[in-house]
Amino acid sequence: MNCPASLSIVIPCYDEEEVLPSTYARLKELCLGWVNAGKITEYEIVFVNDGSTDKTFDIMRGFFESDQNVVVVDFRKNFGFQSAISAGLYAAKNEMIVSIDSDLQNDPEKIAEMVAKYYEGYEMVLGVRKDRAADKFFKRITAQLFYKLVSFFGIPSVYNHADFRLLSRDIVAELKNFPERARYLRSLIFSVESKYACVYYECRARALGRSKFNFSKMVSLAIDGITSFSAMPIRLISLLGIVMFLFSIIGLVYTLCVRFFLQAVVPGWASVLLIILFLGGIQNLSLGVIGEYLSKLYLEAKQRPPYIIRREYRHK
Structure with missing residues (x-):
């Protein structure tokens, strides 16, 4: 130099x-x-x-x-x-x-x-x-x-x-x-x-x-x-979706097994409501992250000057 x-x-x-x-x-x-x-x-x-x-x-x-x-x-x-x-x-x-x-x-x-x-x-x-x-x-x-x-x-x-x-x-x-x-x-x-x-x-x-x-x-x-x-936040949302899907399959299999093999009904309306609230929160969070990326694309697409x-x- x-x-x-x-x-x-x-x-x-x-x-x-x-x-x-x-x-x-x-x-x-x-x-x-x-x-x-x-x-x-x-x-x-x-x-x-x-x-x-x-x-x-x-x-x-x-x-x-x-x-x-x-x-x-x-x-x-x-x-x-x-x-x-x-x-x-x-x-x-x-x-x-x-x-x-x-x-x-x-x-x-x-x-x-x-x-x-x-x-x-x-x-x-x-x-x-x-x-x-x-x-x-x-x-x-x-x-x-x-x-x-x-x-x-x-x-x-x-x-x-x-x-x-x-x-x-x-x-x-x-x-x-x-x-x-x-x-x-x-x-x-x-x-x-x-x-x-x-x-x-x-x-x-x-x-x-x-x-x-x-x-x-x-x-x-x-x-x-x-x-x-x-882009990892978007990928984490995808990964979270896969994990939640797998858990739902496991839960469905468990419920069916209890119902048809043990002739019993799985109790727990409170737990069901909590799961629904949890999933709703995850969905809103995911939409927020996706919205951040979309808004950034929207601003960049307009090609306005940074100052x-x-x-x-x-x-x-």
């Missing part, structure tokens, strides 16, 4: 007016230090406004007007975190492209280690949390459950890696060949590159504001991640 190389930092934002000033100041300080130390040749900071409803965009515009190294991508509406990251990656012009959360709970100083890995020949460097001790109990449990499900369904991923990563410009160019609307970059990147390095960091507490990534968004991201990269940019602000 070229050493030193140029660096772009992508920051997706939705209603982050509280944290943006300190985030920008910290990243600018670090980037200038890396330039002066000869670790990078130049840098740019790419802010993506994901349809914010507060003063986030105005703050970004202020950064842009006072700093030649700032780029602003302004969405027409909120398209979601993964779309915002994608737009920022595609807007970035430098050789190394890092995506990082706007609240800097991902340690920005670790970007220097990512850059060092890039110079060692890795075009994909993943930021991985050392642990989840800082998380609340519920979030820690649900995160562990999600990663276990991802592993069970055979979806490529790295445990405790979110969206803090470095990608080469070539890998980002390859990602453009994947046009799907429901994007799950944590696994999509492995469709492009299998060789990667990891940089481990401690997740910091959020200094200001509150996270906009609520429980419903986490569930939506998990569903997108599973249904976009694995719409109102304007990109860039210094010539």
Whole structure:
């Protein structure tokens, strides 16, 4: 790899007016230090406004007007975190492209280690949390459950890696060949590159504001991640259907044997009702899973863009 190389930092934002000033100041300080130390040749900071409803965009515009190294991508509406990251990656012009959360709970100083890995020949460097001790109990449990499900369904991923990563410009160019609307970059990147390095960091507490990534968004991201990269849920439904069919045959044979050979009637209306309720629940669950896949096909078939940019602000 070229050493030193140029660096772009992508920051997706939705209603982050509280944290943006300190985030920008910290990243600018670090980037200038890396330039002066000869670790990078130049840098740019790419802010993506994901349809914010507060003063986030105005703050970004202020950064842009006072700093030649700032780029602003302004969405027409909120398209979601993964779309915002994608737009920022595609807007970035430098050789190394890092995506990082706007609240800097991902340690920005670790970007220097990512850059060092890039110079060692890795075009994909993943930021991985050392642990989840800082998380609340519920979030820690649900995160562990999600990663276990991802592993069970055979979806490529790295445990405790979110969206803090470095990608080469070539890998980002390859990602453009994947046009799907429901994007799950944590696994999509492995469709492009299998060789990667990891940089481990401690997740910091959020200094200001509150996270906009609520429980419903986490569930939506998990569903997108599973249904976009694995057909196993559909196969499990088929397998469950076969197992239930076999059990019903066994139950039928047992009932007939008791009735005709023992001259008795199998009692148990309560158990029959429970079985009916159980089967009804399984059917509804199966329809829900199938519906998720059908809705994804429906959205992809319409070929709507994953995001719409109102304007990109860039210094010539």
